[in-house]
Amino acid sequence: MNARVLVAGIGNVFLGDDGFGVETVRALAAHPLPEGVEVVDFGVRGVHLAYQLLDGYDTLLLVDATARGGEPGTLYLIEADGSAGPEPGGAGAPSPPVLDGHHMSPDAVLALLDTLCAGTGATPPRRTLVLGCEPAGVEEGIGLSPPVAAAVPEAVRTALDLIHGRDPDETDRPRRELRRTP
Numbered sequence: 001m002n003a004r005v006l007v008a009g010i011g012n013v014f015l016g017d018d019g020f021g022v023e024t025v026r027a028l029a030a031h032p033l034p035e036g037v038e039v040v041d042f043g044v045r046g047v048h049l050a051y052q053l054l055d056g057y058d059t060l061l062l063v064d065a066t067a068r069g070g071e072p073g074t075l076y077l078i079e080a081d082g083s084a085g086p087e088p089g090g091a092g093a094p095s096p097p098v099l100d101g102h103h104m105s106p107d108a109v110l111a112l113l114d115t116l117c118a119g120t121g122a123t124p125p126r127r128t129l130v131l132g133c134e135p136a137g138v139e140e141g142i143g144l145s146p147p148v149a150a151a152v153p154e155a156v157r158t159a160l161d162l163i164h165g166r167d168p169d170e171t172d173r174p175r176r177e178l179r180r181t182p
Contacts, residue, residue, distance in 0.1 A: 003058040006125070007039045007159060008049055010064040017072070017135030017148045021063040024131075024155045028063075031156070037163055053125065060125040061162060063155065065148070066132025073134060073147030075155055077168065080128035129162065131155055 009025030011018045022041050029039045042049045053060065066076050133155060136145035144152070161168040 003036060004056060005037045005059045005061065005163060006053065006057045007037065007061045007063065007163070009039075009041045010043070010046070010049070010062055012044050014140060014142060015138045016141045016143065017133070017145050018065045018138040019142075019144060020065040020133045020135065020148055020152070020155075023144060023149075024063045024133075024152050024159070027152055027156045028159050031160060033163065054120060054122045056123065057125045059127045059129070061159060062128070062130045063159065064130060064132055065135040065138065066130060067135055068132070070134040071147070072136035072145060073151040075151055075158065076130070076132040076134070077158065078130040078132060080130065131158060131162075 007025060007028060009021040009023075011021040013019035013022050022043055025039050025041050033039065040049075040052070042052075066078070068074075068076055070076070133148055133151050136147055143149075158168045
């Protein structure tokens, strides 16, 4: 049986570089993909993403603009640890996620998924990765800035490497900076 992978583009195309995830999955969808791999533009519909994850995926690859202080266009590969925080009801437990489908960050989506899984017995993805790009700006406006637009093809290649089980750091092609962060 093939592993099920969901590649989820996240972002708001009306906020400049916040549309990076959406543009990247649009470009990725034009490539032939193995059976079991789904590429979906979720845009700002985080609640829909959480419910789709209940269908059972082995791996989730979130593609999103990710401000981490680097140069605009820098790509990041972040391995999520699979936990959204302390156990519900425990000391320091986070408050339940706010169900505002237009303002749900990936962290809020994963917290909602934990809540939904606990209530349904579903299993969250075993592996969650974030392929992020440092934005130049997320002000109102349509279209990516030049450095973020230039990062989209490399983000597609990185996603394809991950989908096909290749380590993006071990390919022999030149690449833009890809920072792995915990």
